[in-house]
Amino acid sequence: MKKGLFLLSAIVLLSVVIPTASAEEAEPTIKKYLLETKDDLSYYAPLSLNGDTINLYPETKLTKNQAIKKFSKAYKFIEDDLTDRGVAVDFDSGEFQDLVKTYFLIELDDKILEKEIHDFAAFMDFYENKAINDKIVSTISNSVSSRSVATEDVIADISALLPSSTSSTLEVEPSNGQQPEITPFFYESNYAATYAKNWWNKTNNTLYPYYAEYYGQSTTNNNINDLPSGSTGQSNPRRAWNDCTNFVSQALQNGGLATIKKGILNPAGDSDNWYYSDSKPSHTWGGAHNFYQHFSKRAGVASTSSVLGIGDAVSIDFTGDGSIDHTVIITKTTGTATNQQYVTYHTYDTNQTKTLSDFYTGSAKVYGYEIDKIQ
Incomplete structure (x- = not known):
């Protein structure tokens, strides 16, 4: 579920137009073209598919x-x-x-x-990009070779792989003015926060057993956690999967946010959907990058951090490469500054000992969603 390239100034797009001419014409060659190298990273020129720009991720040069x-x-x-x-x-x-x-x-x-x-x-974070870039290029190449796949179908096939495409949430000092009151639309932010605080160091396998079953762990043991090694209260066994996004999705659902499921052929892979199922949840339910793809459209990305409050979800891109790596939920606020917005999350399981300010570091990018504004 990955990443992006933001060097769009002074870049000539590599155009890939699905041909309609006879099969006797030479097949176009679809491949990555190196744009520049910087430090240990390689940056590639974007592709253009019938006018649609397809960004590729930066890759590490280290083997x-x-x-x-x-x-x-x-x-x-x-x-x-x-x-x-x-x-x-x-x-x-x-x-x-x-x-x-x-x-x-x-x-x-x-x-x-x-x-x-x-x-x-x-x-x-950069090493995994090569396989994702190769899959993007391969999908486009196969569609060009088939000469019968519509551009929108190709984009749909690779949409879950593409890098973040929205502006991130800026960290700003709060204004002296009071924030406007929001009337939730069937979403109780305090219920979501309470759920997160109640389950921060546990796993609700009773109601959400899919991931425990998938990773071969008990679906009846709700006391599995993933506290840092040596921490008091660490479970044995520890949780075997990255549970951050599944955990936040559970909290949002328990706050009353409506799930969405439509389509027949592959509803789990549709980024417009967001739902849990014991047989298979949507990718947006448990995948950090997929969660971003859903809520950046459904809720929009908050322009500034000061508008975020209790019950709002936040996506984190640790390296700023366009791939979302982590998901948290705000469960306590003492003001509107990022060091006053306390978060709860899984992997490592953490409850209100970190604030949003801890994620505004280095090249990291933060994407916040005002969940109570979703209609």
Whole structure:
């Protein structure tokens, strides 16, 4: 579910037009074209499909073996930690890569190791982009070769892969003026916040068993959590999956936000849908990037952080590469500044010890949604 390239100034788009001429004409070559390299990253020129711009993600120049060597202590720490959680360590699996990125949030007494772990998580955020870029290019290439696939169908096929395309929520100092009162439309923000606070260090497998069953854990044990290693109250076993978005979706639903399910062939893959099902939830329910794709359209992205309040959801892109990595919910406010907006989230399970200001760091991008404004 990934990423983006924002270097659109002074870029010549690579045009890919689905041909209608005879099959005797030469097939167009669809591939990535390197635009520039900077530090350890490679940036690629966007594609243009019949006038629609398709952005590609930046990729790391480091190989897997180079990264394991460069971040050896971080890799060993994460390998041991995931093994302790019963998670298979497969460098190229999506599940492993998603879990590695959660270590952006780890805090250790050993600050040197902590920084190396954060750097390794950033590497992984860019490492996974190659496979996603290749899939985007392959899908477009196959559609061109078939000569019978409509442009809108191609865009639909790759929409879940494309990078964030909206402006992020700016961190601003609150004004002296009072924020306007919002009348929720069947959404009780306090109910959502209460649910999140009640379940912050537990997993509601009774009502939402899909992920526990998928990852081979008990669907009747609601006490599974993912507290940092060595923390008091850490469950055994620990939760085996990245649960941040599933957790926030549960809170929003328990606040009264209506689910959406339409379509027959592949409703789970439609970003317009947002629902839970024991057989298979929508991708937008449990995937951080898919959640962003749904709510950036359904709620819109808040222009500034000062308008966000209790019960509002927030997406985080740790490296600013266009891929959303994390989802949190605001459960307490003491004002409208980001250091007064306290959040609750899973993986690592955290309740009101962090504020939005903790995510406005470095190149990270924050996308907030005023859930109580959804009609």
